[in-house]
Amino acid sequence: MSLLVLSNISKSFGPVNVLHHANMSVDAGEVVGLVGDNGAGKSTLMKIITGIYKADAGDITLDGQSILHLDPGERRAMGIEMIYQDLALAKQQDVASNIFLGREPVKSFLGIIPGMVDKRTMDRKAQEMIDRLGANLPAINRPVGTFSGGQQQTIAIARALTFDPRVVIMDEPTAALAVREVQSVLDLIRQLKKQGIAVILISHRLNDVLSVTDRIVVLRHGRTEANLTTSQTTMTKVVSAIVGGDDMEAAAAHESAG
Amino acid sequence: MSPQPNAVTKPGLWRRAQIKSEERLHVRLESLLVLIGLGVIMSFLSPYFLSVSNFLNILLATSTIGVLAIAATFVLGSGGLDLSLGSVMGLSGVAGAFVAVNLGLPSALGVAAGIGAGAAAGYINGKLVTRAFVPAFIVTLGMMGLARGLALVISDGRVIYGLPSALLYLGQGRPFGIPMPVIIFFTVVLITHYILAFTRFGRYTLAIGDNENAARTAGIDVATHRVILYTLSGGLAGLAGMLFMARINSGDPTAGISYELTAITAAIIGGTNLFGGRGSILGAVIGALIMGVLQNGLNLLAVQSYYQIMAIGAVLIFAVFIDQYQIRKAADT
Incomplete structure (x- = not known):
């Protein structure tokens, strides 16, 4: 059984449906990459885990127990930590x-x-x-x-x-960093994995995601588009899932180059 | 992450003294020096300045403004604003006098009514800011008019005279020769300084003013905290109203006009950041004392009180200028 499980999470802001029955899970000592285009719902999904947003439907369990009713402070106390893009x-x-x-x-x-x-x-x-x-x-x-x-x-x-967190969510931790600093963040993620901590990594830098994760979950228009095992996938497959199949050759070539 | 080369220049003597003053006393060195300098100048200008009775006078006159400055420090420190302090103080004085004189109820109920009226006004401010999402500037500006108007309605526009002796003692009693308002003021200072500087509540207050989002992600209930702060601010304004009422022996519906100007000025002179995130009660006390010494000195020098209002306005602008100048300078280096 997975440590943290999100099932059928839906969320809308007024008329805008951001998430439709999104699913993902992460095990202890597992690093899961969460990727998707801008507006795919990655940050919203993470804020639903930390309790900043409330899901309209669906469930979140930690160790098999629902944490939906807990406020952000209580979820932190349960060991769910998030490192925000703006650092907060x-x-x-x-x-x-x-x-x-x-x-x-x-x-x-x-x-x-x-x-x-x-x-x-x-x-x-x-x-x-x-x-x-x-x-x-x-x-x-x-x-x-x-x-x-x-x-x-x-x-x-x-x-x-x-x-002593059990799940650490990182939202674009490498986006604003110099090359050497990026490497130390990736080293840190591997270290956390060794300690049995579950890590969710949100990143646009697919090279980072491919090098450090065990699994990659792709969100597209608020739906879980793909759930890939990193060792058995390629940049092309990931990019294809992100953009939805169109122009994937060009996009993948661009990502591989960059 | 990786160790970064960091050129740490040893801070100069002035900077070290600034840091020591802020760490040990929670007071900005500049305001402390301004207060001392002002005292020295005044004792040269007036032979009456340097005496125990005049010092007690200054403390007595400062106690009302001081309590309001403490209220301003909490709200400003959290990134809020309370412009209704002076009006709420006027309302509380009238409410207390009305209950004790017109209704003839015990003095203790009068005090409870005065402070309660202030806290209620503050609670309404807080709810409107956090639940109705009306900006604090507008809410408290509106409350400024509402509270003042209500004070005039309750008192029918007249001053309520003839307070019972127990209430008078609050403003005019002198146990051990020290005026009661001064004793109450110092008690409030001790309690609120402990709260702001040493408790979680105080830390959350400044964290919310610093970065509301960071406070929220840390699990702090920001809206509830703000409501408590505005209620505290109103309650303190109510206490200030009680002290003032008892001192002048009447419930005056026009009491406290433009006192929020002086209170906010005192808080900012004391090192509170106008935009939140930084604030100190002892700093606000020093700020209030600077205002008190300034007013006392100008009185002793027989300067017309109209000029004193001008002086306070000028000091407010100057204090914010100095603060912003230092922030810009720190950002440049």
């Missing part, structure tokens, strides 16, 4: 504040007054996580807006990994 960082707050946002450890002040956020523990754990990722930040007690794009991405990744 609070730029004026420091590193630890971002990593622990919504999950701050608390203690009591002078042993009497409850609810004091334990900033020292937060800073220590944040530093440990940053070190584990092999990143080099000049100082963790600075607003994250003062860091470079790559460093901010590290912080977003650290936030997703600090609370």
Whole structure:
């Protein structure tokens, strides 16, 4: 049985039907690529997993139990993490504040007054996580807006990994990165796989998807168009599924070249 | 990801002092220096400035504005805006006086009515902003008119005199020689500073002001949090109304006109970001004290009060200018 299963998910925004009975699943230690053209419904489907959007129909199960009724905070607590394309960082707050946002450890002040956020523990754990990722930040007690794009991405990744996730969703994690940084993101995905974490990778860079995933799910106009095993597929097949068969030779040649 | 070459230049003495001041005291160094500088100038200009009784006067006059500045800090820090602070304060004073004088009910009920009226106005603000999606600027501008009008309706446009002695004590009592409003103000400062600087509630407030979307994805119930903030803001305006009413010994429906101007100015001088994400209660207190010393000094120098209103407006624009200038400078380097 798969760890996370989405079955027959439908969603519309007003008159616009974004998803029609979309299906996908991911196992522990499996990396699944989610690809499709712009507007195919990839991001919407992921936001339905994290609970930011509510599905109109269909079910989501984690370990066989439905999580549809849980709010985003509760789903995070169940181990579903997402790294957003825009990173979703609070730029004026420091590193630890971002990593622990919504999950701050608390203690009591002078042993009497409850609810004091334990900033020292937060800073220590944040530093440990940053070190584990092999990143080099000049100082963790600075607003994250003062860091470079790559460093901010590290912080977003650290936030997703600090609370022992079971499923990590990455939305275009390599889109804005330099070549060397792309490689370290792909290495990180392989590392997560080894630790038994399920990874869903959304990307337009099909070369990245083909090199790091076990399976590739193709969304087209809100439907699950194909569910391909990466080792038995080719760039041409993936592109064909994305564009729906037309002009696939030219499109595939272009993707292979790029 | 990969280690990046990062040219870390050692910050200068001034920058280090700025960081220390913000980390340890939660106060911007500039505003602290402005307050001290203002005090030094005033003591040269007026022989009456430097005395214990005048200091208590300043604190007494600052307590009302200070409580409003704290309310402004919470709402601005969350990326919101509350323009109804002054009017809600006026409404609360009238509501409290009406219950205690016209209805002849116990003073405690008067206080509850005053603070309750403020909190109710704030709750309505919050609901309209989060559920009806009317911009905070419009909602609170509308509430500014609604609350002021309601205060005039309840009081029939007249000042309500003759408060019971228990209510008067709130504004004029002096246990240990310290005015009651000052004691209440400091108590509110301690509690709200703890909340904003050290609790999850405070962190969520600033995170929402910083990046609402990030707060939502972190599982924070942003709409509910905003409603609580606007209610808190209204409740604090109600408390300010009680302090003012008790101090002037009457429920005045025109109390607090343009006080939101002073309160927002004090909050911004104290380091609160006009667009949210950053804010400090102790900073707001320093900001309120700067406004208090400025007004007290201009009074001692017998400057007409009309000019004082002009001075506050100018200080507001100047404070935001300095803030934006520093942000632009930081972005350039």
